[in-house]
Amino acid sequence: MKAFHITGPTGLDALQQVDLPEPIVGPRDVLIDMKAWSLNYRDLGMPHGGYYRNDKVKRDPPMIPLSDGAGEVVAVGDEVTRFQVGDRVAGIFFQDWIGGELTDQQIGSALGGAIDGVLAERVVLPESGCVSIPESYSFQQAATLPCAAVTAWQSLTLGGLQAGQCVLMLGTGGVSIFALQFAKAFGARTIITSSSDEKLEHARRLGADVTINYREHPDWQEKVLAATDGVGVDNVIEVGGAGTLEKSIASAKTSGRVSLIGVLTGQPDQNPSPMMVLFKRLTVQGIYVGSRDMFEAMNRAITVNQIVPIIDRSFGFDETRAAYEYMRSGAHFGKVVITR
Ligand SMILES: NC(=O)c1ccc[n+]([C@@H]2O[C@H](COP(=O)([O-])OP(=O)(O)OC[C@H]3O[C@@H](n4cnc5c(N)ncnc54)[C@H](OP(=O)(O)O)[C@@H]3O)[C@@H](O)[C@H]2O)c1
Structure with a gap:
């Protein structure tokens, strides 16, 4: 499958499209066919060697970038109970922060930082690390939620x-x-x-x-x-x-x-x-993004209030580098999206 790797701390040249083996689904995992992704300011720092060097979220290259994406569940492990094939999901930013107060261990579970991210055609995540996306949302709209929206939500609700x-x-x-x-x-x-x-x-x-x-x-x-x-x-x-x-x-x-x-x-x-x-x-x-509980509470509020993400511009998967460059230019208003 096609994916992107950050191959070193050398800037956008380090962002390389690669061919990776299909990921393997464990008993409590879901396999997600990714449809769309979004960029966050944090992602601009990763190809330059990290994000102000928070050791707990640092991971050596090569690594798959991005915390934010959405897609369709195409396979589930034997013990999965939260999702079934056909469900529309997004990964949560800190894969291990379900609820309560954030811990050191959970900080070490940040997608596209401490662990591989989601900029790949297919991604395996534990079912506990995913949420259902709002029903009315396209995959592109849902891909904007995991980092920026949850961060804004926590900032206001806390x-x-x-x-x-x-x-x-x-x-x-x-x-x-x-x-x-x-x-x-x-x-x-x-x-x-x-x-x-x-x-x-x-x-x-x-x-x-x-x-x-x-x-x-x-x-x-x-x-x-x-x-x-x-x-x-x-x-x-x-x-x-x-x-x-x-x-x-x-x-x-x-x-x-x-x-x-x-x-x-x-x-x-x-x-x-x-x-x-x-x-x-x-x-x-x-404020450090937020938990799965916060993400789900936010999704309920989004649905009731019919809040629609503001997507400034959308790029194709093969135009990922151009998407990063556009984000870096600061010309955008709201979110920059990559789509398949
Ligand atoms: N702690 C967390 O959990 C968390 C989560 C998400 C993001 N963040 C951080 O929050 C910041 C925003 O992230 P983002 O993804 O929303 O970034 P973004 O989409 O890239 O936002 C960029 C925009 O910020 C504005 N800006 C730049 N310099 C500014 C300044 N001196 N004063 C006021 N506004 C300025 C500009 O808006 P105008 O073009 O309108 O001037 C620029 O277009 C980043 O530092 C990011 O790392 C932290």
């Missing part, structure tokens, strides 16, 4: 988001756009930033209440405060990392929450002052 509260999203990538859509479904007020007025206009069409161009307004936290009568927001979806954290902290209301998710600004050595966390009595919560 703090118990209430209708009428205000959420701030940074940028218009995969996590932020899912967070915007979920926050609207919760009845929250939403503020979103972007480098592009065109993307902000798109975000408004999706229901964003306040939009801020962070290029035009480098001190965007002042705009956030102005839009909230000087109070600040209840939850910041913090995907920027060290380069935006101080402004995110300034944007949060007293006793509010900063959901610490990403590293888009690079700059891991920058040290924002922790004092405002204390003075504002903030909860700064690290």
Whole structure:
């Protein structure tokens, strides 16, 4: 079968299409005929030798990339009870994180990081590492869910988001756009930033209440405060990392929450002052994707609220490298998908 390997830490040249033997189905496994995949910012780092070197999710090449994909079950092991042939499924990001609190062992089960990912025509996963995808979704739509959507879902639900509260999203990538859509479904007020007025206009069409161009307004936290009568927001979806954290902290209301998710600004050595966390009595919560229980709860909410993922562009399997390059360009709004 056709698959992709990351062959070394040498950038996109390390992304090679390979022929691999068909995977073998164990008694508790399902064999998935993969139909679509999606890219996450994390995947851009993997061909360059990893993702800021979290040892627990590091695996030496060659490895199959990507955490996110969806397909049809075409064979099941003798002891499988959760799925049958013909079911439409996606893998969960941490194969061993079913529910409860995340542990070190579970961090070591990240698809396309600690263990082989799903960018192959057929993939074997334990039945415990899969979820059914929303019935109304195409495989392409479902392929956008395992990392970005579950991350956005955990960020909003962990703090118990209430209708009428205000959420701030940074940028218009995969996590932020899912967070915007979920926050609207919760009845929250939403503020979103972007480098592009065109993307902000798109975000408004999706229901964003306040939009801020962070290029035009480098001190965007002042705009956030102005839009909230000087109070600040209840939850910041913090995907920027060290380069935006101080402004995110300034944007949060007293006793509010900063959901610490990403590293888009690079700059891991920058040290924002922790004092405002204390003075504002903030909860700064690290978010690491989510569990299978969270994924399933999110899918129920998606179905009831008829939330449809925003796919910016779709590439063929043989155009995988072009998909990575497009993702790297930052031109996208929402998700970039690969399809068979
Ligand atoms: N902790 C976790 O479990 C977890 C899970 C998923 C993702 N992440 C992290 O979250 C981040 C976002 O991931 P993603 O997959 O959603 O990325 P993505 O789709 O590639 O998002 C890229 C977008 O982020 C925006 N951006 C870039 N620099 C920015 C800045 N300085 N300020 C505000 N926005 C900025 C840009 O939006 P505009 O073009 O609109 O300016 C850019 O298009 C990444 O760092 C990723 O590693 C973490």
